[in-house]
Amino acid sequence: MSKQQLCDALTTARGKGEKVGLVPTMGALHDGHVSLVSRAAHENDLVVVSDFVNPTQFNDPQDFKTYPRTLSSDIERLAGFSNVLLFAPTVQEMYPGDEVEQRFDIAPLDSVMEGARRPGHFMGVVQIVSRLFSLVRPDRAYFGEKDYQQLQIVRRIAQQQGLGVEVVGCPIVREADGLAMSSRNALLSPAGRAAAPKIRQFLLESRGRIAAHGVEATREWVVAKINGVDGLQVEYYEIADAQTLQPVTDYRPGRTMGFVAVRVGQVRLIDNIEY
Structure with missing residues (x-):
């Protein structure tokens, strides 16, 4: 489906007064993505699923090169939904080079954790999400809570953009052994896949x-336990405020979360937990 075909379909839906949902993805769809699509399909008349590996949010060229691309199987995964449109644009369609970029203030949400360790990552997220919001003009947009920092930043974008998009956060979907579902899991070696559930444990x-x-003793304990597993190496573990994402020193039930990034061989996985 081209950008113009998408716009035509959305014009028709709006003409009928239909509610539109958006599920932005980078493809390589798994059951976690499908759960987002299923919820969106239930809550809206029409759902747009974007399938686009966004180059501007990769600070590591090798990571961009190796990121899974499985468009054919993505199409098959969504075939059972009667009200879902799959939009798999080209880079040229999303970045034609003639737009004036809207500026967003996402500080200090982008200064910690992923933002501190992946320079430019969240500016790339801001670019693509704001463009998708402008293009689709959804009533609701659905994001997984595994990428919780991204979710909070997207909520800020939606508020500043002023298009009336309701950002819906959806619970993490996990494998039977507790590993958070991720497109990157397909890149794990057998040994890495066997070790990775220890993160959640x-x-x-x-x-x-x-x-x-x-807080500090708990943070140190988690880092030591994960690093004690052969093949796992903690990049960071932060215990932070659930709203501001800034590190905390005191535990406040219901307002404190833990955020972890772990290297499993060459694969980088993230997860989080509510305290």
């Missing part, structure tokens, strides 16, 4: 420690 165990031992 230790996050869950840390819930029983934070009230008694405090």
Whole structure:
């Protein structure tokens, strides 16, 4: 479906007074993505699923090169939905080079965790999400809570853009062994795949420690436990405020979250937990 065909379909839907949902993805769809699409399809008359590996949010060229691209199987995964349109644009369609970029203030949400370690990543996210919002003009947009920092930034974008988009956060979908579903899981070696569920295991165990031992001791414990597993290396583990994403020193039930990035061989995985 071309950009013009999408616009025509959206014009028809709007003419009928239909509600439109948007599920932005980078393709390589898994059951986590499908859960977002299923919810969107239930809550809207028409759903647009974007399938676009956005080059501007990769600070590592090798990561961009190796990111899974599975358009044929993505089409098959969505075939059972009667009210879903798959939009797989080209780079030229999304970045024709003739737009005036809208500026957004996402500080300090982008200064920590992923933002601190992946320079330019969130500016790329801002670029593509704001363009999709302008193009589709959805009533609702659906994002997974695994990328929680991204979710909070997208909520800020939606507020500043002023298009009336409701940003819906959806719970993390996990494999049977607890590993958060991710397109990157397909890149794990057998040994890495066997070790990766330990990330979730230790996050869950840390819930029983934070009230008694405090934030810093809990953070150190999680890092030591994960690093103690062969093949796992913590890039960061931050315990932060759930709204501002800034690090905290005191535990506040219901307002404190843990955020982790772990290298599993050459693959980088993220996860989070509510305390």
